[in-house]
Amino acid sequence: MGTPQSDIDIPANSPTQLWRIKHRDYIVNYGKSKDDYEYCMSEYLRINGVYWGITTLCLLDQLDQLNKTDVISFVKSCQHSSSGFGASPNHDPHILSTLSAIQILTIYDAVNEIDVESAIEFVRSQQQSDGSFSGDKWGEIDNRFSFCALACLSLLGRLDAINVDNAVDFILKCMNFDGAFGCKPGSESHSAQVYCCVGSLAITGRLHFLNVDALGWWLSERQLPSGGLNGRPEKLPDVCYSWWVLSSLAIIGKLHWIKREKLITFILACQDNETGGIADKPGDLVDPFHTLFGIAGLSLLGDTTLKQVNPVYCMPEDVIHRLGLKVQMLN
Amino acid sequence: MHGRVKVKTTAEKQAERRAELAKRAQQFLQETAAIFDKRKKNELNEEMLRNSQNLLMQNPDFYTLWNIRRECFLNLVKEKEDDEMEKLYNNELALLLACLKVNPKSYSVWRHRRWIMTHMNHPNWQHELSLCTNYLEFDSRNFHCWDHRRFVAAYTEGVTDLTELEYTMKKIKQTFSNFSAWHYRSKLLLKINSNSEIAKKDSVWVQEELDSIMNAIYTDPNDQSAWLYHKWLLGREEIPPTICTLYVAKCADDKNSQMNIVATWSRPVTTHDANQAIVILDGRQVDCIWKNNCNHSYASHIWITQVQDVSENCVIQAGLKEIGSLQITLENGRNEAWALARNESMIKEKMAVNLETLIVQKQLLDELYEIEPENKWLTLSQIYLGHALDGVKTDYRFLEEELENLINKLVDIDSKRKGYYCDLRSKIIIERFALNLFQGSSFQECKKVDLSKRRLSCLHLMHLFSHVTELDLSQNELVNLGDCTPFYCLRVLTADNNFIESLRNIQYLPNLQELFLRNNNIGNIRDLLPLQDSSSIKSLHLGDNPIACSKTYRQDVKQLLPRLQMLDGELI
Numbered sequence: 001m002g003t004p005q006s007d008i009d010i011p012a013n014s015p016t017q018l019w020r021i022k023h024r025d026y027i028v029n030y031g032k033s034k035d036d037y038e039y040c041m042s043e044y045l046r047i048n049g050v051y052w053g054i055t056t057l058c059l060l061d062q063l064d065q066l067n068k069t070d071v072i073s074f075v076k077s078c079q080h081s082s083s084g085f086g087a088s089p090n091h092d093p094h095i096l097s098t099l100s101a102i103q104i105l106t107i108y109d110a111v112n113e114i115d116v117e118s119a120i121e122f123v124r125s126q127q128q129s130d131g132s133f134s135g136d137k138w139g140e141i142d143n144r145f146s147f148c149a150l151a152c153l154s155l156l157g158r159l160d161a162i163n164v165d166n167a168v169d170f171i172l173k174c175m176n177f178d179g180a181f182g183c184k185p186g187s188e189s190h191s192a193q194v195y196c197c198v199g200s201l202a203i204t205g206r207l208h209f210l211n212v213d214a215l216g217w218w219l220s221e222r223q224l225p226s227g228g229l230n231g232r233p234e235k236l237p238d239v240c241y242s243w244w245v246l247s248s249l250a251i252i253g254k255l256h257w258i259k260r261e262k263l264i265t266f267i268l269a270c271q272d273n274e275t276g277g278i279a280d281k282p283g284d285l286v287d288p289f290h291t292l293f294g295i296a297g298l299s300l301l302g303d304t305t306l307k308q309v310n311p312v313y314c315m316p317e318d319v320i321h322r323l324g325l326k327v328q329m330l331n
Numbered sequence: 332m333h334g335r336v337k338v339k340t341t342a343e344k345q346a347e348r349r350a351e352l353a354k355r356a357q358q359f360l361q362e363t364a365a366i367f368d369k370r371k372k373n374e375l376n377e378e379m380l381r382n383s384q385n386l387l388m389q390n391p392d393f394y395t396l397w398n399i400r401r402e403c404f405l406n407l408v409k410e411k412e413d414d415e416m417e418k419l420y421n422n423e424l425a426l427l428l429a430c431l432k433v434n435p436k437s438y439s440v441w442r443h444r445r446w447i448m449t450h451m452n453h454p455n456w457q458h459e460l461s462l463c464t465n466y467l468e469f470d471s472r473n474f475h476c477w478d479h480r481r482f483v484a485a486y487t488e489g490v491t492d493l494t495e496l497e498y499t500m501k502k503i504k505q506t507f508s509n510f511s512a513w514h515y516r517s518k519l520l521l522k523i524n525s526n527s528e529i530a531k532k533d534s535v536w537v538q539e540e541l542d543s544i545m546n547a548i549y550t551d552p553n554d555q556s557a558w559l560y561h562k563w564l565l566g567r568e569e570i571p572p573t574i575c576t577l578y579v580a581k582c583a584d585d586k587n588s589q590m591n592i593v594a595t596w597s598r599p600v601t602t603h604d605a606n607q608a609i610v611i612l613d614g615r616q617v618d619c620i621w622k623n624n625c626n627h628s629y630a631s632h633i634w635i636t637q638v639q640d641v642s643e644n645c646v647i648q649a650g651l652k653e654i655g656s657l658q659i660t661l662e663n664g665r666n667e668a669w670a671l672a673r674n675e676s677m678i679k680e681k682m683a684v685n686l687e688t689l690i691v692q693k694q695l696l697d698e699l700y701e702i703e704p705e706n707k708w709l710t711l712s713q714i715y716l717g718h719a720l721d722g723v724k725t726d727y728r729f730l731e732e733e734l735e736n737l738i739n740k741l742v743d744i745d746s747k748r749k750g751y752y753c754d755l756r757s758k759i760i761i762e763r764f765a766l767n768l769f770q771g772s773s774f775q776e777c778k779k780v781d782l783s784k785r786r787l788s789c790l791h792l793m794h795l796f797s798h799v800t801e802l803d804l805s806q807n808e809l810v811n812l813g814d815c816t817p818f819y820c821l822r823v824l825t826a827d828n829n830f831i832e833s834l835r836n837i838q839y840l841p842n843l844q845e846l847f848l849r850n851n852n853i854g855n856i857r858d859l860l861p862l863q864d865s866s867s868i869k870s871l872h873l874g875d876n877p878i879a880c881s882k883t884y885r886q887d888v889k890q891l892l893p894r895l896q897m898l899d900g901e902l903i
Contacts, residue, residue, distance in 0.1 A: 044395065
């Protein structure tokens with residue numbers, strides 16, 4: 001009787017220490033073999049992948065292992081004339097790619113190498129009359145795109161380009177009975193959307209709209225017996241939620257509502273000691289996405305061998321500090 | 332990228348596989364390049380649709396290809412007959428179905444289905460709804476599908492909020508642990524029932540829903556979904572913010588009889604909302620601008636304004652037109668005065684159901700708790716229902732001892748969330764303290780508050796103490812001072828014997844003169860930085876902190892805080 005709880009068991013001889021050098025090498029070598037199947041298939045998110053890789057290297061303090069010129073050159077080639085950025089050359093402009101582009105260039109302090117005004121205009125033009133943001137001209141609405149817009153414009157110091165009040169109004173319409181958020185009004189609560197909405201409210205200084213007790217509790221209930229975090233009730237744990245859930249908890253001042261040590265154990269167990277990199281679960285195949293979020297999670301959990309990560313932007317804290325950006329955070 | 336198990340094979344097999352995949356990748360890139368080429372030449376035709384089909388079946392998240400296909404449709408519709416287009420649209424739906432088999436959680440695929448459905452001449456919405464129903468049979472938690480269903484429902488004849496409500500109940504009866512279905516119900520029920528119904532606490536729909544959820548809880552007391560939903564049903568109240576404390580103080584050394592008026596709100600409010608409060612001096616409305624005490628743009632509890640030409644025995648009123656105001660008479664010879672509004676709804680979470688319903692809920696859960704005392708959800712419900720009914724239900728008291736036992740049990744059975752349970756305990760203890768204090772007859776005059784020795788792990792409701800001049804928080808388990816910005820009148824803060832490592836926000840206490848922080852976790856001179864911006868602090872106590880072990884301790888403090896007069900009881 002009763003629903004069996006979804007969870008995984010951490011295998012007996014899972015890694016227990018962080019293999020910084022292996023992860024560095026994994027990222028640096030990723031994409032070197034251009035005929036790798038997975039690499040080719042993921043061209044539609046290439047620029048996001050570059051951002052994941054670069055941020056991982058920053059947190060490992062190994063950014064110098066990549067060729068800055070090559071990276072900037074690639075990012076530039078993704079910008080469409082007088083518009084936003086696509087995931088790769090020839091791929092259509094999208095707000096997800098545009099955020100990644102701006103994040104990469106901000107880390108390299110090279111924002112002025114691209115057509116900033118066009119990028120701003122592309123983002124601005126995605127805002128709808130109800131405050132929501134589409135991803136591109138084809139009109140899909142999702143508060144992931146709201147976060148992309150707010151993060152992107154705040155990094156460029158140009159939040160004035162959009163209607164912030166309306167943007168916030170739309171975000172609040174996505175709040176559910178549990179205090180958490182779904183992708184659009186009416187959608188079920190999901191940790192990744194929670195991150196996007198809480199991040200958006202932090203950037204716009206409107207965290208007071210949150211029901212912090214309810215949301216914090218919902219987030220803390222993401223931690224399963226294995227120590228890993230899931231994305232919503234009755235789902236399996238996944239390392240990327242170490243970021244979405246953890247950063248949300250950090251922003252609302254409730255990191256202590258989960259058990260730190262158990263989550264660290266889970267993330268470390270997801271490492272691959274042969275290839276380097278981190279997977280979504282112990283024993284699965286690794287990828288740059290989960291590598292970043294595993295490492296970012298460890299940084300938030302206080303690993304002092306890693307550089308500090310900013311919980312709102314998922315970028316190195318020293319970069320955010322350099323920009324003089326202030327985001328709201330609760331104690 | 333999710334859920335791909337790493338399978339060990341021989342080096343030979345690995346090489347074989349890699350070569351095979353490399354070939355496929357090359358093929359894929361070539362075909363992609365050909366498509367981009369064709370697009371540059373603006374050949375947005377049926378051939379383009381044919382060429383991109385296989386690529387999308389291999390890689391349904393390749394969003395640009397879907398964009399190109401949409402461009403083709405927009406182009407073809409200019410020349411083709413309706414029935415030809417309909418054929419193409421239906422082929423597209425078949426392609427999308429095939430893609431969903433590859434990735435049922437692809438944003439691009441679901442989005443493109445919606446585009447096709449809204450561009451077809453004869454979209455079959457009933458069929459589309461059936462598709463959703465089928466998919467949800469296969470995976471009842473696929474949120475893409477639920478969102479798609481909500482989209483389709485709006486177009487489908489015969490589908491209403493009520494029929495959708497029935498559908499969610501069908502899903503729940505299949506399996507009670509269906510957060511997606513309960514979530515959808517939470518939206519549908521609020522839509523179906525008008526605003527006036529929501530206000531009525533004995534609404535039929537609430538009773539029926541409580542019955543359903545109690546059924547779910549009894550069937551499986553371990554199912555999280557049911558508990559989260561149950562908690563929401565009991566406590567949906569939203570109380571609009573009000574001014575709970577009004578404090579006035581004549582500005583010192585001022586010949587113009589200037590006065591500060593400080594309003595503490597029951598919840599943080601924005602500049603816009605704070606400035607809805609009007610000020611009336613001796614019956615005359617006065618124009619004023621409210622500013623928060625922290626000089627930032629976030630919502631705040633404390634808002635301050637100044638008024639001039641204050642007469643003797645002045646009567647000051649401040650508040651909101653619709654909700655009401657607080658009134659103070661500043662008597663002759665006095666420099667300050669305050670007025671407090673204190674009611675239970677400012678302290679305890681207001682229940683959204685009436686008392687009888689709450690009592691019945693507690694009884695039902697008490698019975699189940701007796702059978703399953705080690706269930707964390709039932710234990711938790713003992714706490715929040717006990718606290719809700721404390722002093723409200725006749726002859727019922729939720730004893731402190733019971734609270735401690737329940738919290739200890741929770742920390743035992745669910746140790747991962749110890750932080751949450753300790754904070755929950757602290758909040759309830761502070762709420763009980765506040766209720767006790769404010770139910771007494773002399774609370775208006777009380778300016779000293781003692782919250783020491785209670786093992787508090789966090790602070791709560793501190794905005795109710797903005798008029799207080801001395802606060803004792805010593806011997807607790809605090810790691811920081813939380814949101815201490817409401818302590819406007821505080822002169823002495825005693826926080827010895829805690830675990831405080833951060834003094835963030837302490838600079839916003841304009842009257843803080845003496846701060847006791849003995850035996851805490853202040854480790855670094857940088858931890859004292861917030862005090863640099865405090866213009867009022869005169870005496871600091873930091874004995875038994877790691878920082879006090881440093882050889883240059885006193886010099887460092889003096890250098891950082893030149894206006895400080897006493898350190899650890901000695902002149903500095």
